[in-house]
Amino acid sequence: MKKFTIFIGADHRGFVFKEKISSALRSLGHEVVDVGTYVLDPPCDYPAISYEVGKNVVAHKSSRGILVCLTGIGHSMAANKVPGVYAALCYSKEAAELSRRHNNANVLVLGSNFVSENTMMEIIRVWIETPFEGGRHLRRIKQIQAIERKFMKVKK
Numbered sequence: 001m002k003k004f005t006i007f008i009g010a011d012h013r014g015f016v017f018k019e020k021i022s023s024a025l026r027s028l029g030h031e032v033v034d035v036g037t038y039v040l041d042p043p044c045d046y047p048a049i050s051y052e053v054g055k056n057v058v059a060h061k062s063s064r065g066i067l068v069c070l071t072g073i074g075h076s077m078a079a080n081k082v083p084g085v086y087a088a089l090c091y092s093k094e095a096a097e098l099s100r101r102h103n104n105a106n107v108l109v110l111g112s113n114f115v116s117e118n119t120m121m122e123i124i125r126v127w128i129e130t131p132f133e134g135g136r137h138l139r140r141i142k143q144i145q146a147i148e149r150k151f152m153k154v155k156k
Contacts, residue, residue: 001129005031005063007056009049011075014068014112015040017120021066024121030128047078054082057106065107066124072111081108083152086144091115096123100130102137 006025010018015037022032035052037044046069053065063086067075072089079087087107088099091114099105108127109121 001028003029003031004128005033005060005080006062006128007035007053007060007065008067009035009037009053009065010068011037011049011070012040012043014110015071017068017110017112017117018066019063020077021068021120021124022119025124037122046074050075050078053081053107054085055136058082060086063106064128067107067109068112069109070111070113072109072114076109079109083148086141090123090127093119093122093126096127097130100127101133102140104132104137104141 008012008018008022008118018034022034025032033056035056036049057063057065067079067087069075076087076089079085085107086103086105087109088103088105089109089111090096090099091111096108096152099108108124110123115123
């Protein structure tokens with residue numbers, strides 16, 4: 001299995017899972033960079049953490065990112081505002097596989113309230129191991145990038 005630098009972040013509702021995920025990823029030989037939160041209490045706001053993971057994934061081209069919060073919805077919305085981030089909220093292994101195979105997602109978002117710890121670890125394993133398929137999917141990714149350039153004023 002290819003080893004990645006993985007930027008990981010969570011708000012207070014994903015903190016416990018983030019700690020377990022980080023440990024598991026390190027045991028598999030991945031470099032894990034924790035961008036916060038570093039404590040369970042006090043509660044924190046997720047957008048700054050989404051941004052930190054996103055900007056680092058974009059800056060380090062072969063890296064990946066993982067975000068965890070209660071539902072995953074807020075992290076998904078915030079992370080996808082960073083040009084070059086393709087964050088996918090996944091509640092199943094099948095969704096994780098397709099997010100990589102068809103969409104080349106570079107950030108995985110998980111909802112701690114909707115998946116068990118075991119399922120979460122399986123989702124992560126599948127997401128990390130699945131390559132981008134390219135082909136017809138590359139054409140669609142390029143269309144997404146064109147939208148980014150148009151509305152976010154991103155230069156290629």
